[in-house]
Amino acid sequence: MRALIVDGERVRIVDVPSHAPGPGEAVVRVTRAGVCATDLEIVRGYMGFRGILGHEFCGVVESSPDPAWTGRRVVGEINCACGSCPTCRAGRPTHCPGRTVMGIQGRDGAFAERIVLPLANLHAVPDGVSDEAAVFTEPLAAACEVLEQVPIRPTDRVVVLGLGRLGQLVVRVLALTGAQVLGVGRSHLGLLPPGVGAVAADDVDGLDLADIVVECTGAPGGLAIASGLVRPRGTLVLKSTVHQPAPPPVTGWVLNEITVVGSRCGPFPPALRLLASGLVDPRPLVHAVLGLSDGAAALAEAGRPGVLKVLLDPAR
Amino acid sequence: MRALIVDGERVRIVDVPSHAPGPGEAVVRVTRAGVCATDLEIVRGYMGFRGILGHEFCGVVESSPDPAWTGRRVVGEINCACGSCPTCRAGRPTHCPGRTVMGIQGRDGAFAERIVLPLANLHAVPDGVSDEAAVFTEPLAAACEVLEQVPIRPTDRVVVLGLGRLGQLVVRVLALTGAQVLGVGRSHLGLLPPGVGAVAADDVDGLDLADIVVECTGAPGGLAIASGLVRPRGTLVLKSTVHQPAPPPVTGWVLNEITVVGSRCGPFPPALRLLASGLVDPRPLVHAVLGLSDGAAALAEAGRPGVLKVLLDPAR
Numbered sequence: 001m002r003a004l005i006v007d008g009e010r011v012r013i014v015d016v017p018s019h020a021p022g023p024g025e026a027v028v029r030v031t032r033a034g035v036c037a038t039d040l041e042i043v044r045g046y047m048g049f050r051g052i053l054g055h056e057f058c059g060v061v062e063s064s065p066d067p068a069w070t071g072r073r074v075v076g077e078i079n080c081a082c083g084s085c086p087t088c089r090a091g092r093p094t095h096c097p098g099r100t101v102m103g104i105q106g107r108d109g110a111f112a113e114r115i116v117l118p119l120a121n122l123h124a125v126p127d128g129v130s131d132e133a134a135v136f137t138e139p140l141a142a143a144c145e146v147l148e149q150v151p152i153r154p155t156d157r158v159v160v161l162g163l164g165r166l167g168q169l170v171v172r173v174l175a176l177t178g179a180q181v182l183g184v185g186r187s188h189l190g191l192l193p194p195g196v197g198a199v200a201a202d203d204v205d206g207l208d209l210a211d212i213v214v215e216c217t218g219a220p221g222g223l224a225i226a227s228g229l230v231r232p233r234g235t236l237v238l239k240s241t242v243h244q245p246a247p248p249p250v251t252g253w254v255l256n257e258i259t260v261v262g263s264r265c266g267p268f269p270p271a272l273r274l275l276a277s278g279l280v281d282p283r284p285l286v287h288a289v290l291g292l293s294d295g296a297a298a299l300a301e302a303g304r305p306g307v308l309k310v311l312l313d314p315a316r
Numbered sequence: 317m318r319a320l321i322v323d324g325e326r327v328r329i330v331d332v333p334s335h336a337p338g339p340g341e342a343v344v345r346v347t348r349a350g351v352c353a354t355d356l357e358i359v360r361g362y363m364g365f366r367g368i369l370g371h372e373f374c375g376v377v378e379s380s381p382d383p384a385w386t387g388r389r390v391v392g393e394i395n396c397a398c399g400s401c402p403t404c405r406a407g408r409p410t411h412c413p414g415r416t417v418m419g420i421q422g423r424d425g426a427f428a429e430r431i432v433l434p435l436a437n438l439h440a441v442p443d444g445v446s447d448e449a450a451v452f453t454e455p456l457a458a459a460c461e462v463l464e465q466v467p468i469r470p471t472d473r474v475v476v477l478g479l480g481r482l483g484q485l486v487v488r489v490l491a492l493t494g495a496q497v498l499g500v501g502r503s504h505l506g507l508l509p510p511g512v513g514a515v516a517a518d519d520v521d522g523l524d525l526a527d528i529v530v531e532c533t534g535a536p537g538g539l540a541i542a543s544g545l546v547r548p549r550g551t552l553v554l555k556s557t558v559h560q561p562a563p564p565p566v567t568g569w570v571l572n573e574i575t576v577v578g579s580r581c582g583p584f585p586p587a588l589r590l591l592a593s594g595l596v597d598p599r600p601l602v603h604a605v606l607g608l609s610d611g612a613a614a615l616a617e618a619g620r621p622g623v624l625k626v627l628l629d630p631a632r
Contacts, residue, residue, distance in 0.1 A: 087548065092548055092549055095547075095548030095549060095572060095573070145573075149573070149575075223566060231403075231411075232403065232408055232411030233408055233411060238566065238569060238570050239570070240570070241567055241570050241571065242567065245566045245567065247563035247564075248563075248564065248566060250539060250554065250561045250564060250578075251557055251558065251561065252578075253554060253576070253578035254554050254555070254557050254578040254579065254580055255557065255578070255580060256411060256578060257411070257461075257465070257577070257578045257579060257580050258577075258578045259465075259575060259576070259577045259578070260569070260575070260576040260577075260578075261573070261574075261575045261576075262566075262568075262569035262570040262571070262572060262573045262574045262575070262576075263570065263573060264570055264571060264573050
């Protein structure tokens with residue numbers, strides 16, 4: 001099958017044998033895959049990953065240990081945990097120290113015609129959710145993770161800093177809380193959903209301090225800017241995984257008693273519910289759909305400033 | 317009166333006029349004052365403070381807007397808030413943007429024969445608490461602040477990194493939760509209270525990861541070490557105010573979904589209760605009591621590695 005691999009700092013399309021599934025694993029034919037900022041960081045050397053890139057996908061089960069799954073449309077959680085270590089038994093399988101992570105760490109990813117994943121990682125996509133929406137499940141789950149970690153009240157004032165791929169989803173999820181949500185960014189202010197305040201990045205100095213600030217810039221300097229927007233005893237949520245972030249203002253965090261919450265992967269079921277109900281519609285975020293053969297170009301396109309979600313269609 | 321002032325990077329004893337109290341302010345004769353790591357950082361340039369140093373004290377009220385306070389033994393909260401701004405009205409007076417802070421920011425401190433403070437900042441010292449214990453109220457309140465911010469359960473595993481002045485108090489407060497508390501430090505392991513595990517700083521690599529790590533080293537590199545000791549989704553509390561901390565492992569915080577909590581001043585009433593009940597006895601932490609005239613020497617002594625609490629007695 002064709003697959004997009006990263007090897008050092010090179011990205012290329014290669015023909016590789018399809019993987020044979022191991023015990024408990026299913027084979028999924030990928031129908032759509034999404035390019036994420038983390039993919040671009042990996043190409044720059046983050047995580048030192050080598051192999052097939054990609055961790056956002058939807059597809060159709062071709063084979064499975066449980067035949068009932070064959071032919072179903074699915075999305076897949078990216079962390080493959082051991083299930084038996086103390087961390088897994090404590091209910092934190094996404095942090096299993098022995099985990100592999102699809103397209104990120106020790107396991108091939110979804111920029112390919114097929115992907116092999118544990119059946120336990122798969123979630124069925126509801127009928128009303130298109131492939132083009134379902135492929136957003138993984139980043140939408142990451143947006144939901146903010147609410148798993150930080151209670152947001154309807155009276156809170158929330159700033160989402162960075163209106164790229166992830167920031168747009170975080171804005172949409174947090175706006176559902178009834179809180180006053182402001183999106184701050186250099187572009188895509190027009191894509192913000194109704195009721196969300198739009199603030200140009202250059203106007204950030206005039207903002208009142210927020211109870212909660214979510215840093216989604218993906219830029220090395222974003223954390224320092226975000227730190228300046230949160231009120232004393234407020235909460236700063238870090239969603240960006242930047243290869244080399246700028247040193248943050250730690251002393252200010254102590255003086256202002258800021259809580260800083262690192263936030264990564266989130267729960268798939270609520271993300272699928274938000275897609276099925278239509279409460280979150282990610283489709284306006286699609287910038288382009290390219291064939292797998294154009295994978296290198298897709299990554300380059302996704303890396304251009306202001307470009308939102310680039311999807312890959314392995315059938316093309 | 318005699319006072320120890322910091323002026324740029326110089327510290328000296330001077331004779332200054334006693335301050336006249338403003339509306340609502342009391343005059344307190346200082347009987348004991350304590351040297352804190354923050355004082356040493358201020359001498360190095362932190363906060364750019366100039367004036368009378370010192371923010372840990374106990375004393376006797378000489379004059380007060382309410383005569384009932386005259387002659388009482390008191391300790392005093394260090395933040396003087398406006399009481400009327402949105403931050404104060406939201407219940408966060410210690411973060412009032414217009415605040416002055418005794419011996420730290422815009423207000424003279426306690427390394428003097430007398431100090432002027434708003435009566436609202438004073439707390440009466442219970443009869444059974446000696447001056448030498450009461451002078452620890454402020455740092456003990458800062459230790460209590462950890463529990464104000466982070467719920468600690470009896471089944472948690474807690475590491476306190478740094479067993480200096482503040483770390484020793486944090487250990488004592490957190491041990492009261494019933495949690496498994498480990499103190500990690502270069503010295504003073506023998507001062508840890510019964511039931512608290514003692515781990516030499518050099519043996520830190522072998523430790524199991526902790527649910528909660530409290531960083532009390534006061535050293536630029538402490539935050540990075542503390543980050544390596546906390547489990548995924550655990551909490552890292554920052555107590556050190558270091559003038560120039562080393563850049564922390566922010567990407568690791570995101571990957572491991574660490575919560576980082578900046579922690580500063582705390583509530584005086586529980587600290588006074590812990591002293592009165594004897595649940596916390598800080599007196600073994602006293603390294604020396606010097607006269608105010610020896611203030612510069614006291615600061616130098618407090619700055620020596622491994623030296624715990626140096627107290628000043630202005631009557632000497």
